[in-house]
Amino acid sequence: MFDQCLYFNTTSLARQLEREWTLAFKPYGLTPSQAFMLRVILAKAPIAYTNLAAELNITKATCSRTVEGLCKLNMVKRVQADADARSFELVPTTAARSIHEQLDESSAKVTRKIKKIIGEQQFNSVVSTLRSISTSIS
Amino acid sequence: MFDQCLYFNTTSLARQLEREWTLAFKPYGLTPSQAFMLRVILAKAPIAYTNLAAELNITKATCSRTVEGLCKLNMVKRVQADADARSFELVPTTAARSIHEQLDESSAKVTRKIKKIIGEQQFNSVVSTLRSISTSIS
DNA sequence: CCTAAAAATTTGCATAGCTAACTAAATGGA
DNA sequence: TCCATTTAGTTAGCTATGCAAATTTTTAGG
Numbered sequence: 001m002f003d004q005c006l007y008f009n010t011t012s013l014a015r016q017l018e019r020e021w022t023l024a025f026k027p028y029g030l031t032p033s034q035a036f037m038l039r040v041i042l043a044k045a046p047i048a049y050t051n052l053a054a055e056l057n058i059t060k061a062t063c064s065r066t067v068e069g070l071c072k073l074n075m076v077k078r079v080q081a082d083a084d085a086r087s088f089e090l091v092p093t094t095a096a097r098s099i100h101e102q103l104d105e106s107s108a109k110v111t112r113k114i115k116k117i118i119g120e121q122q123f124n125s126v127v128s129t130l131r132s133i134s135t136s137i138s
Numbered sequence: 139m140f141d142q143c144l145y146f147n148t149t150s151l152a153r154q155l156e157r158e159w160t161l162a163f164k165p166y167g168l169t170p171s172q173a174f175m176l177r178v179i180l181a182k183a184p185i186a187y188t189n190l191a192a193e194l195n196i197t198k199a200t201c202s203r204t205v206e207g208l209c210k211l212n213m214v215k216r217v218q219a220d221a222d223a224r225s226f227e228l229v230p231t232t233a234a235r236s237i238h239e240q241l242d243e244s245s246a247k248v249t250r251k252i253k254k255i256i257g258e259q260q261f262n263s264v265v266s267t268l269r270s271i272s273t274s275i276s
Numbered sequence: 277c278c279t280a281a282a283a284a285t286t287t288g289c290a291t292a293g294c295t296a297a298c299t300a301a302a303t304g305g306a
Numbered sequence: 307t308c309c310a311t312t313t314a315g316t317t318a319g320c321t322a323t324g325c326a327a328a329t330t331t332t333t334a335g336g
Binding site: 153157186187188198199201202203206222224225226 | 318
């Protein structure tokens with residue numbers, strides 16, 4: 001019924017992709033949200049909540065809770081920032097660093113699979129359009 | 139960091155679109171999930187849970203809860219199906235029927251706005267690609 | 277110095293989604 | 307007919323996310 005609806009098709013595909021990436025990160029005991037956040041922290045540590053939230057395009061509240069989860073899993077440590085006592089910096093633990101490449105590779109694997117199915121060109125085109133819609137309406 | 143990632147860009151756009159459609163349906167006291175479900179019921183009543191879930195691409199569990207919400211809002215009534223004692227048919231109330239066109243129009247309005255921003259051609263192309271990815275990987 | 281405004285996080289409350297386990301009814305053989 | 311299987315829907319428990327309000331710590335002005 002909603003074949004032409006951007007909202008419907010985007011949210012619906014998002015749910016399916018959630019399933020794919022859930023499987024990809026399951027071996028590491030991480031959900032997609034946790035894994036993507038950890039990948040940012042691994043790449044950009046030390047990073048503050050505000051920047052992390054911006055990078056992931058989520059609210060600070062959601063960011064706060066996901067960080068909490070990663071801390072409990074011993075993947076991330078909160079360090080008081082020097083400059084500003086209101087702020088924390090997030091750094092990966094050794095455990096996190098040891099799976100850095102595997103996390104990136106697990107995600108890349110799913111990407112390759114989907115690229116293979118729909119074709120590299122269509123893949124790139126749709127991703128870039130999604131990004132452009134996102135930017136346009138924000 | 140995830141500019142080329144299908145998962146990231148799809149889920150991220152999904153959250154933004156959620157905000158747009160939330161505003162669109164707010165005047166009717168409905169969330170996007172409720173409004174889309176109600177639109178299906180309005181168009182296809184009487185309809186059973188299983189078909190409704192399939193149409194919306196959600197699980198039966200989610201479907202069950204959303205229906206519950208619509209019943210509480212007096213938008214939908216559950217009717218015991220004649221043929222099968224396990225099954226219910228969902229029908230819209232008079233209140234729901236009275237806003238049928240407005241719901242469709244509210245959604246169409248957001249669609250027109252986004253089409254105007256990104257161009258009709260790109261809009262149609264991305265929607266059809268989303269659908270094709272969805273079908274391919276399911 | 278002290279007070280008010282601003283910034284960073286957290287917490288409370290709510291929705292939506294999923295999986296898995298469960299109840300009840302229908303169906304299909306033997 | 308009776309039992310095993312399938313089907314319809316519900317319920318419980320978990321994650322993700324958002325908004326709004328509360329908290330803590332700075333920073334700015336008098």
